[in-house]
Amino acid sequence: AESRFVFDHQDSSITGLGEFYQFEAFIINTSDDTLQLTANRISLAEAPLEWSCSMCVVYCLPPFIDVYDFTLNPGDSAWFSLDVYPFETDGTGVWSITIIDSSTMDADTAQYGVTYGSTGIQSETTQPMTPQGIELLNLFPNPTNASFTLTLDQMIPGDYNLSLFDLLGHEVDRRAIHISHSTRQNVNWDANALSSGNYFVQVRGGGKVWLQQITIVK
Numbered sequence: 001a002e003s004r005f006v007f008d009h010q011d012s013s014i015t016g017l018g019e020f021y022q023f024e025a026f027i028i029n030t031s032d033d034t035l036q037l038t039a040n041r042i043s044l045a046e047a048p049l050e051w052s053c054s055m056c057v058v059y060c061l062p063p064f065i066d067v068y069d070f071t072l073n074p075g076d077s078a079w080f081s082l083d084v085y086p087f088e089t090d091g092t093g094v095w096s097i098t099i100i101d102s103s104t105m106d107a108d109t110a111q112y113g114v115t116y117g118s119t120g121i122q123s124e125t126t127q128p129m130t131p132q133g134i135e136l137l138n139l140f141p142n143p144t145n146a147s148f149t150l151t152l153d154q155m156i157p158g159d160y161n162l163s164l165f166d167l168l169g170h171e172v173d174r175r176a177i178h179i180s181h182s183t184r185q186n187v188n189w190d191a192n193a194l195s196s197g198n199y200f201v202q203v204r205g206g207g208k209v210w211l212q213q214i215t216i217v218k
Contacts, residue, residue, distance in 0.1 A: 003106050003108070005031070005106075006030055007025060007108035008025055008026040009080075009108075009110035010110070011112070013113035014115075018086075019085070020083070022081050024081045025081070026079060027072065027077060027080055028076075029072040029075060035071065036070075037100065037101060038068070038099070039067070039070070040066065040099075040100065041053075041067075042095065042098070042165060044095065047114075048093075051086050052085040052087070053082065053083070053084045053095065054083050055081070055097070058078050082097060089116065092113065092114065092116075093114050094112070094114075094209075097110045097112065107198055109198070109213065137150060137202075138153070138212075139201060139212055139214060142215060143215035143217045144214065144215075144216060145217050146190075146191060147188060147192070148189050148191060148214060149188050151184060152184070155205070156205075157179050157181060158206055159178050160176070160177050160205030162189075162203050163201075164194075164200070165199060166197065167198055172194065173189075173194075189201075197215075197216060198214070199213070199215075200214075
């Protein structure tokens with residue numbers, strides 16, 4: 001079915017010494033219906049504890065709120081922003097923002113990253129997502145209806161945590177693996193028990209984070 005809203009965004013990352021970073025987007029109701037929408041924030045790379053990150057969706061929300069429900073009338077639009085304050089603490093934060101139509105479960109996702117560092121040069125221009133320490137995860141097939149395979153290549157030997165999140169940020173599956181050598185390894189993941197929808201696959205270990213979105217169709 002055709003989406004009833006538009007999440008007008010650009011995946012982006014900014015590196016620099018700014019005191020405040022703001023990513024802006026618009027959510028537009030393109031239907032003739034009044035929509036019940038949900039904005040959901042997931043942290044894909046944990047920012048330092050000293051940082052503050054908050055969403056504005058119609059209203060500016062406290063930093064601890066990750067999920068916000070709101071109504072959008074036919075033809076109306078809502079301004080969205082993700083506001084990040086590093087408080088002069090070096091580090092990287094990456095967030096996924098998903099807007100969900102509560103009736104149809106149609107969803108659109110944006111990813112935003114900030115790297116704050118003393119050697120960085122502030123850039124006000126948004127660029128494709130390449131935040132430090134984050135790499136895209138190679139998995140196939142995508143979409144899938146039953147299972148998928150992760151390809152882990154040139155990994156540092158050690159322990160790794162593999163997690164699967166739904167769009168509301170709930171961890172729906174987890175496993176741990178040990179990699180003893182850096183050659184390519186394939187990890188098979190059984191998705192038969194999962195419902196149709198979009199999910200995030202995340203791998204953490206060796207001081208890095210890998211991630212990718214996957215679509216499951218039953």
